[in-house]
Amino acid sequence: MSAGQSPIVSIFDVTKDYSLGKVVVPALRGVDLKVFPGEFISIAGPSGSGKTTLLNLIGCVDTATAGVVSVAGQDTKKLTEKELTNLRLHTIGFIFQSFNLVSVLSVFQNVEFPLLLQRKLNKAERKDRVMQLLEQVGLAQHEKHRPNELSGGQRQRVAVARALVTRPQLVLADEPTANLDSVTGQHIIDLMKELNQKEGTTFIFSTHDAKVMNHANAVVRLADGKILDRVTSAEAQRAMAAGAEGH
Amino acid sequence: MxxxxxxxxxxxxxxxxxxxxxxxxxxxxxxxxxxxxxxxxxxxxxxxxSATTLMTGHVNVGGFYKLAAGQSAPVVTSAPKVMELIHKEVPELDYAVQRGRGWAKVVSETGSVQAGIGGIDVSTETGFRKVLQIREGTLDGLNEPNTLLVFQQQAEKLGVKVGDTVTIVAPTMRGINNTVDVRVVAIAANVGMLSSFNVYVPSATLRSLYRLKDDTTGAIFLYLKDLKQVPAVQARLRQTLAAAGYELMDNDPRAFWMKFDTVNREAWTGQKLDITNWEDEISxxxxxxxxxxxxxxxxxxxxxxxxxxxxxxxxxxxxxxxxxxxxxxxxxxxxxxxxxxxxxxxxxxxxxxxxxxxxxxxxxxxxxxxxxxxxxxxxxxxxxxxxxxxxxxxxxxxxxxxxxxxxxxxxxxxxxxxxxxxxxxxxxxxxxx
Structure with missing residues (x-):
């Protein structure tokens, strides 16, 4: 976190409620958070603590019930649906727990898709960009494969490449290793970390895996829809260990 | 995309x-x-x-001649003059024929039928040969006077075959019944509804039956090179014929035989021309x-x-x-x-x-x-x-x-x-x- 920089994500007193019939379920309660460019932040907490909801609000795929969510200096509440979509397209990359690749497109086409939506690059430039990323994630040989011809780890690497292909300022990853074995999960986190350090891309990822959390510069701990604290990964590890002993 | x-x-x-x-x-x-x-x-x-060959041209110049208020005949007098005008004013024309029109009873030894009689010059009727399938006899037989072409259905009803003689009975314009004996020279394959009420004789035979002058015909059928030209030709003919001094009937999109009642009720006498198209005649x-x-x-x-x-x-x-x-x-x-x-x-x-x-x-x-x-x-x-x-x-x-x-x-x-x-x-x- 640097003092002179503007935060890429700024959340102030955000509340998010879900209605289940007549019952209102609070998912986030008075959350404040600032994330600065280049950070590699983990959001940790037990299931139902509000990790995914927080990521959804930052990712502009959902709106807060109250409070202010600003991404790249823009108050998301003031943006139209079209502007929100453009903000997602040009500023944010997504990595999903279940990879969420388009099953009928090849690896290359999946990664290329956001570039086609952006309409900024010509065909040759797109090809260069996609192949460069596929090289980085080690899938250049699999460019013509369909997602169902790949392992879970390979699919998640395609998802990482797709999230990064537009060179976004911010990448959001919702439990990116949850559906992978520990070795593959470790590779994915290493890859994200490498890209964070090389490209300076901001990463925010949710996890409840201590090993994954270990790689983060900072860990934002959530419980019952509230931020408990923002600590270093070592502090988070210690707190988790103490919690485990207490039980 | x-x-x-x-x-x-x-x-x-x-x-x-x-x-x-x-x-x-x-x-x-x-x-x-x-x-x-x-x-x-x-x-x-x-x-x-079928219909544009047997019953109508693409555009028709027909009309009625009335001796008195309630007596009308579907004829065009001084047809050659009208024909000359048509040839001059309609460059879209492929060919034109004169067709006699009448309604008569055809009587054989065993039966009779009421039919519309078409008077044709078979040598000029190029479309006729393409449409009709002659089952018995020959179409060229109609080049001889007092001959008749019937359809199979009528031949069966009349019980006639090629070579047999039948009598045609028709009222003339003056209300007197006239008859002519004709020989069946051709029996054509049926063409649906049209074969039940149409027979054909040479133009001269029709004229003698109705006691018409040589320059009188039933209607002039115009066949155009392109059907799309019909409205334009129809409109032009109305103008040209009116300008040439011919009396014209108001536009009435019905077949000529459906207009007798209307024409007979009107007070005028003499010749009036009627410009119709194929759609009117087979409406x-x-x-x-x-x-x-x-x-x-x-x-x-x-x-x-x-x-x-x-x-x-x-x-x-x-x-x-x-x-x-x-x-x-x-x-x-x-x-x-x-x-x-x-x-x-x-x-x-x-x-x-x-x-x-x-x-x-x-x-x-x-x-x-x-x-x-x-x-x-x-x-x-x-x-x-x-x-x-x-x-x-x-x-x-x-x-x-x-x-x-x-x-x-x-x-x-x-x-x-x-x-x-x-x-x-x-x-x-x-x-x-």
């Missing part, structure tokens, strides 16, 4: 059974539409070919085409509704199955309009492929039916003016059918496509199902 098309195309391939079922239904309806339109066009074609049989078109339209509409419901259902299922995909695509920055396009393209691709197959199928069926020369029941032949089934398919009809069905299936897919686009990314991404 190519990527969206690719997604649409591959999704159709992924759900092969569903695509085949729905595509098959679309193909079936398209084939049916092509066949029904072929039938309708075939009927119109047969009607146009009394055209309802069959209209009826068929209405029936076809109804049938196609019902089938289209079924297909559209099928398309909508399929897209609902596709959208339900791909809700998470829609959510993902929206999350990574796809605008709502593109989601609409993605599903529209799927429907468009399915519609295009289905209609292409259907059009091909329809074309094959039509070709086979035409080649088989399938005989139709007599009652049907009366209305379609042909003894065999004729399905006329043109590229215009095929393309029109394809575009129409594709447009319908694509338009109906707008509803589920819009609803898919309206899904909130977060709701769509967490959809289970």
């Amino acid at each position: 190519f990527q969206l098309f690719l997604i649409a195309f591959r999704n159709l391939g992924t759900h092969r059974r569903r695509t085949l079922l729905l595509g098959g239904a679309i193909a079936g309806v398209t084939a049916l539409l092509v066949i029904l339109q072929g039938l309708s066009s075939g009927m119109q074609e047969s009607m146009l070919r 009394f049989v055209k309802w069959t085409v209209t009826a068929l078109n209405i029936l076809s339209g109804l049938l196609i509409s019902i089938l289209l509704v079924i297909i559209c419901v099928g398309i909508m259902n399929t897209l609902w299922i596709a959208i339900r199955e791909r809700t998470r995909e829609i959510g993902t695509l929206r999350a990574i920055g796809m605008q709502r309009s593109r989601v609409v396009w993605m599903f529209l393209l799927e429907a468009l691709t399915l519609g295009s492929l289905g209609t292409l197959v259907g059009a091909g199928l329809g074309l094959v069926v039509c070709t086979l039916v035409n080649a088989a020369q399938i005989a139709v029941p007599k009652v049907v032949a009366v209305f379609i003016l042909s003894e065999t089934l004729n399905l006329a398919v043109s590229p215009k009809v095929i393309l029109g059918s394809m575009l129409f069905i594709t447009a319908c299936t694509t338009a109906i897919s707008l509803i589920p496509s819009f609803l898919a686009a309206r899904l909130k990314p977060v709701t769509a991404m967490h959809h289970i199902g």
